[in-house]
Amino acid sequence: MAGETEAEPRIAVVGAGLIGRSWAIVFARAGFKVTLFDADAQALKAAKDWIAETTRALARYTLIPDPDAVCERVTLQDDLAAAVGDAVYVQECVPEELSIKRTLFAALDRLAPADAILASSTSGIVASTFTGDLAGAARCLVAHPVNPPYLVPLVEICPAPTTDPEAVARTRTLLEQAGQAPVVVRREVRGFLLNRLQGAVLNEALRLFEDGYASAEDIDRTMKYGLGLRWSFMGPFETIDLNAPGGLADYAARYGPLYETLGQEQADPRPWQHSTVQQLEAERRQHLAGDALTARQAWRDRRLMALAAHKQAQSDDSSN
Amino acid sequence: MAGETEAEPRIAVVGAGLIGRSWAIVFARAGFKVTLFDADAQALKAAKDWIAETTRALARYTLIPDPDAVCERVTLQDDLAAAVGDAVYVQECVPEELSIKRTLFAALDRLAPADAILASSTSGIVASTFTGDLAGAARCLVAHPVNPPYLVPLVEICPAPTTDPEAVARTRTLLEQAGQAPVVVRREVRGFLLNRLQGAVLNEALRLFEDGYASAEDIDRTMKYGLGLRWSFMGPFETIDLNAPGGLADYAARYGPLYETLGQEQADPRPWQHSTVQQLEAERRQHLAGDALTARQAWRDRRLMALAAHKQAQSDDSSN
Numbered sequence: 001m002a003g004e005t006e007a008e009p010r011i012a013v014v015g016a017g018l019i020g021r022s023w024a025i026v027f028a029r030a031g032f033k034v035t036l037f038d039a040d041a042q043a044l045k046a047a048k049d050w051i052a053e054t055t056r057a058l059a060r061y062t063l064i065p066d067p068d069a070v071c072e073r074v075t076l077q078d079d080l081a082a083a084v085g086d087a088v089y090v091q092e093c094v095p096e097e098l099s100i101k102r103t104l105f106a107a108l109d110r111l112a113p114a115d116a117i118l119a120s121s122t123s124g125i126v127a128s129t130f131t132g133d134l135a136g137a138a139r140c141l142v143a144h145p146v147n148p149p150y151l152v153p154l155v156e157i158c159p160a161p162t163t164d165p166e167a168v169a170r171t172r173t174l175l176e177q178a179g180q181a182p183v184v185v186r187r188e189v190r191g192f193l194l195n196r197l198q199g200a201v202l203n204e205a206l207r208l209f210e211d212g213y214a215s216a217e218d219i220d221r222t223m224k225y226g227l228g229l230r231w232s233f234m235g236p237f238e239t240i241d242l243n244a245p246g247g248l249a250d251y252a253a254r255y256g257p258l259y260e261t262l263g264q265e266q267a268d269p270r271p272w273q274h275s276t277v278q279q280l281e282a283e284r285r286q287h288l289a290g291d292a293l294t295a296r297q298a299w300r301d302r303r304l305m306a307l308a309a310h311k312q313a314q315s316d317d318s319s320n
Numbered sequence: 321m322a323g324e325t326e327a328e329p330r331i332a333v334v335g336a337g338l339i340g341r342s343w344a345i346v347f348a349r350a351g352f353k354v355t356l357f358d359a360d361a362q363a364l365k366a367a368k369d370w371i372a373e374t375t376r377a378l379a380r381y382t383l384i385p386d387p388d389a390v391c392e393r394v395t396l397q398d399d400l401a402a403a404v405g406d407a408v409y410v411q412e413c414v415p416e417e418l419s420i421k422r423t424l425f426a427a428l429d430r431l432a433p434a435d436a437i438l439a440s441s442t443s444g445i446v447a448s449t450f451t452g453d454l455a456g457a458a459r460c461l462v463a464h465p466v467n468p469p470y471l472v473p474l475v476e477i478c479p480a481p482t483t484d485p486e487a488v489a490r491t492r493t494l495l496e497q498a499g500q501a502p503v504v505v506r507r508e509v510r511g512f513l514l515n516r517l518q519g520a521v522l523n524e525a526l527r528l529f530e531d532g533y534a535s536a537e538d539i540d541r542t543m544k545y546g547l548g549l550r551w552s553f554m555g556p557f558e559t560i561d562l563n564a565p566g567g568l569a570d571y572a573a574r575y576g577p578l579y580e581t582l583g584q585e586q587a588d589p590r591p592w593q594h595s596t597v598q599q600l601e602a603e604r605r606q607h608l609a610g611d612a613l614t615a616r617q618a619w620r621d622r623r624l625m626a627l628a629a630h631k632q633a634q635s636d637d638s639s640n
Contacts, residue, residue, distance in 0.1 A: 152545070184534065186533055189528075193538070195582070197539075201520055203579060204516055213505055213513070222514050225473045233548075235544050236543055238608075242620050247604065260589070262520075262523070270583065307552065
């Protein structure tokens, strides 16, 4: 049994904050041995308790068969060299500051095995800025999760120009083995894919609200009772491919001119004005008091768990 | 029983194509008596068969308790005056041509009771262009459904400048009674809300694909395994309200600058170039052969039914 454990690929997660703890669950529930590192022993202890609680919640939604087994696969470690010394893959989860990332990746490049992948969870800093001049730059990249990654499977893999394509391919395979849904962002771009798509919606939603076309609530309803239903199991391209008899090109011939015109109208970049944000905030607070935000976040996570279980149960889902 | 029937509010649906048939199901399953009009008796017969088949499918997904009862509430009628003569609400579903809408609304305004609402299903023609000069302009508006409306509850109510606000309020109440999720677009705008939000995503998705940042499949995966999950039960504003400890204003302070920068980069309106559309079409056809489109559309509708049943079962859903 000890021998079997030694032979298993080991994942190191560096940083035991919310993202690090969540990554530990993702890898451990897929059967990987995980070493969770933090220099702060208190943070490690808190992470362990949180992982135990969260895996039990996931078990209630039938998303994990055996929460104890998941917890047992997570080892705590407050020594960085020991944490990453036998890792095949290191997932960095430290604060979003360039200097911190730069110092840490230099250390990881010295301490981790030469063939280990070094992946950053950053949502906003492209890999070239903190890995480009490392000896091991070829095995460094971004693997950006969505919060929380044990409920939202998307991971955006984004290489730097110096990243070896083989490291991208290995990361994609590993994340698929971990039950996540990786995508590859082929070149560095601000916001990667998810936040660019989210930004396009938020900026248009803000314009519609600011110009008085609809309430914030009705804009939200347009998504959750309309557009968001299909997008939760098909993307925007498959959606339009199925929305015209002849497929996507047929759709483009019918509706492309409308979207071209809308695109011209929406080429109207605006600041997120303080007064508009205050009006939005005021409308949100009418629907949800400020002291109810935490409870509502817990509701969102329960809804995400139920949705994940629902999607798993759709066994005729051949959409990959 | 006959007397009871006479007293119930009666809905007239004008046009028995795909949208008209679907509206008939929506109103009939909510308990309304529906008169479905088409000048073409063949179309009426086909609609009746389709309604019987579709309501049985809905019953299999527990979305309708008694399909026969729903079908019995739908009366076929090939005389327009008889169809709308006793209606409290008329839902127009004829082809998207201004001259057809204009002629029909003039007839409806003469034939329907003076206090009946006259609503158009149009997705692209604002109401002022075909109702503005009618005697009964005050009771005319757009009620734009999403296809298929018995699975996607959103309806965009959009008044013309001449529409009485009381007609908007009555339409919103009636559609809520019918189990739909109406929103109000306060002023006429191209694309209403849904297609403006969809257009923002499609245009950015097209730019990302055209510029080689990702495959069409990975852009779709970014939505269906990432962004689209929360949006299927929360809108974009509630999503960001829950994504920062202090709520929406806190989120705007943290991430507003990123989205402002993205907005500037995305102010880049482009034509839907033939070559790009052809590449997209080719990639889609690798995943789904052209002769499999119809089967995949049926799959989509089954997924929408299962998702609707899932959302109904989330009894702790206080999101309205």
